[in-house]
Amino acid sequence: MYFYYFLIFLAINFLSSAILRIFMYSTLVFWIIFKTVRYYKSLPPGPWGIPLLGILPFLNRRPPHLVYLNMAKKYGDVFSVQMGSNLTVCLGSTKLMKEFFSRNDSTGRPHTPLNNLLGGLGVITSEGPLWKRQRVFLHEKFRALGVKLWPNTRFERDINVEIDELMMELNQFEGKAVNPAHVLGRHIHNVICQLMMSFRFTADDAEFKLFNEKVSRGMRLFGLVLIGEHVKAYLKLPGKMAVINEIKKNLADVSSFHKQHIVSRIQQREQSSEPRQPADLLDFYLDHLEAEKQSKGKNEKHDIFPDVDPVQQIVQIMNDLFSAGMETSLTSLLWTCIMMMKHPEVAEKVRADLREVVAPGERVTMAHRLQLPYIEAVLIETMRMVSIVPLGTTHVNTEDWTIGKYTIPAGTHIVPLIHRMNMDPDIYMEPEQFRPERFIRDGKFTITDTFMQFGIGQRMCIGNLLARMELFLFFSNIMNNYEFRMPEGEDIPGMDGILGATHAPIPYKLVFTKLQA
Template sequence: MGSLVAAIWRSLNPSTLLLGALVFLVLANFFKRQRLPKNYPPGPRSVPFFGDFLLLDFKQPHLSLQKYVKKYGNVFSMEIGFWHTIIVTGLPLIKEALVHQGHKFADRPLSPIRERIFKKNGLILSNGQIWKEQRRFTLTTLRDFGLGKKSLEERIQEEVHHLALAIEEEKGQPFNPHFKINNAVSNIICSITFGERFEYQDDQFQEMLKLIDEVVHLETSLWSHLYNTFPRIMRFIPGPHQALFSKWEKLKLFVSHVIEKHKRDWNPEETRDFIDAYLKEMEKHMGNATSSFHEENLIFTTLDLFLAGTETTSTTLRWALLYMAFYPEIQEKTQAEIDRVLGQSQQPSMASREFLPYTNAVVHEVQRMGNILPLNAPRQVTADTTLAGYYIPKGTMLMTNLTALHRDPTEWTTPDTFNPEHFLENGQFKKREAFLPFSLGKRACLGEQLAKAELFIFFTTLLQKFTFKPPDNEKLSQEFRIGMTVSPVDYHICAVPRA
């Protein structure tokens, strides 16, 4: 038998093997599609193993999806890596999935990359009892440390003062605002989690911010997709995905060092910050093998807060300054309202927001146009269900099409134009139901209140102090780069101090 196999192997040439492998993959893909349940949402035919990933434009996947909405309707399916995925478009269906059937769309899918890094821990990607315990504790602790209170607002006002001084040092010359803004925004969540803020010249902290920026973009690269598709093979192959794992390890090490420092001078009677509160909770659950309160989860939950509390708000503010330089007439109108209501000396606060409807509308329009989470954070179906008459089996990944929602011509008068009037009615600010940057339902953004306060106070203060302009003889671009968020490509801008 062995000699027969050897003879057959010698008779095969590389082209025969390649053809055989191709036939096998095509057949495997055909039978995979055949196994889809009856009444499953329609969608494009997928490529073996890669699914429909290769049908998407890597530089703008959220935009290339929109042609399939036109072809297949508001609920359609795709194969993204190893995930059976449905994409849902339109406010009624998004609300149906995330609110009315929220308990059936409550989980987060865990990719092989995230499983290797986070296992099933943390706040963002955990599910079931772990997620419930971590979210409940985190919300309570954030409220204890000022979420929704005047004390946290004062921290934001203090930090934007430091940011304004750092920008003032540029003396109106072109500079890249990326890491200055990152540092300022991150300091708010750092003051809650670590009990301290970091100076803008702190080299170690600057390195951490750069690591965050790098992992945010590496996680959605082609190499990362290949790892998620072939994890057992890609684990041993060199490439940028290996750099991703080493960068995450450095971030975990940074948080571990902060935790060790807390342990050395920890006093259970005096809770200084989130880490202290978590150490106290761990002590309560000591000896309980089923508890999710342990040091590994402290590291991952802190990292989640650190990452989420920096990236989304910082990216939105970078879009805001870019849009102001692009639309000087809108910037002037915003500044005129700020001058009229606050002047140059009164600090912006959340209480002043209702007296600054145009400024508030501009902030919301930045979020709509910036569209930093174009497909929302993905969900996973926890039990077989139906949506729009289609059968959706347990384990399916759900993506909600916020790009189409935030550019829907039936909802917005000028969907593709930066226009603050979308959020105004008779000169007063108007809430819009079709505006969902923080998502909906049980897994809506935990830090929504904090993000809203940061965006309004940072933006209003910066426009109170500076006028943002493109550098002389340089044209700014609204091009973006894709990562976990959609961010503007790095740019230089002039911040001219206002008299």
């Protein structure tokens, strides 16, 4: 808009009459002021910020979700901020989130520098027909692979393989201080590997250690240059250019790992003519590709790769599932262990409930889930209490949106304030207290629509059920087999943690002790 005003200024400069030029300049300045004031009056209230930077300088002082929490106390459930060149509207109530995310024009993604590095592929940053078709495809194939809250599915059997091996590892570490992130990480990683590629890493696999380090490092790197999402010039600074180059290399390395497995699977399939049932998500994708080739593009409406390279899209899907799926599940388990040490009475009740359903050391399965509502409540209450993802993924409205007297112009960045809702006393009585019972109704686990850690609407986390299965099975079996504590002389980690793609606890070690049967 301001570019066109600049052109008008240049045109006025060529007028011969000085009086006419002054009149035209004055009229244009008045018009710009009028339009600007009317534009900002139509927006929700919010802080002014600093020219060109907006509120970005204030986000360096405290974690963004805490800055937004204070703003919400002042401006209410909806407020606007300028983030560099991007207008951002923050939503801090379940009512507004439901209203926005029920709209068909709420599924856009911001075209920011870091998002653009991913090429608009995968399922996290994609949009339009590609995103819609991928989401439907993944939902269908996840169910086919047993990702559902039922007992004895193939996905549960894959998780059980990892749990059995985890128990053997913890037996070896008994009495020794061990970093739980290192022990749990490989098994959570393997669960996703099995789902996607029927592949798992062994404990001494150097390739796993390198790959795991790259995935974790990639998640941290994005957190170092988030300001560049809003001020592009920030990414041109010498130190930040080095980070961007490392992000590019990191993405290339992780993508190369997945691409090798895809190419290897394609070659295996070409060498065998025997009919086969899909073993994993990769098989489903390659089956679809073969069907598309045979139809010679006649089923355009059903093509899940519209205008993109299929292999690159599959690679990015794997990147998305690994980074989001592994990081959130592992982080949730690490925080839950901390909460059990901070609240030993809760840990005692968890084990008492387990004793009524299974014997010590016996495997806990999905068949026991409905008999153990308190365990699910503990997991969800932990996610609420620590806000695993304090701010929801940024959306973009593709059409103007009216909220009461406010108009949100198309192209605005919409940020869900998950932490604000997690700490809202109108939703959760005494939200600063750890109370799993708040998710129990009439003796049954009840997760209400006010809990939005997995998102809401059309872009709700596609790995919701996957994460809930992993968390229930891993946590239940750890609690049914072991007690754990901090090493002698070390304090239980605080709640501040480390903020990157997720809100993770500071690294810590545990000493595991086998429970007596």
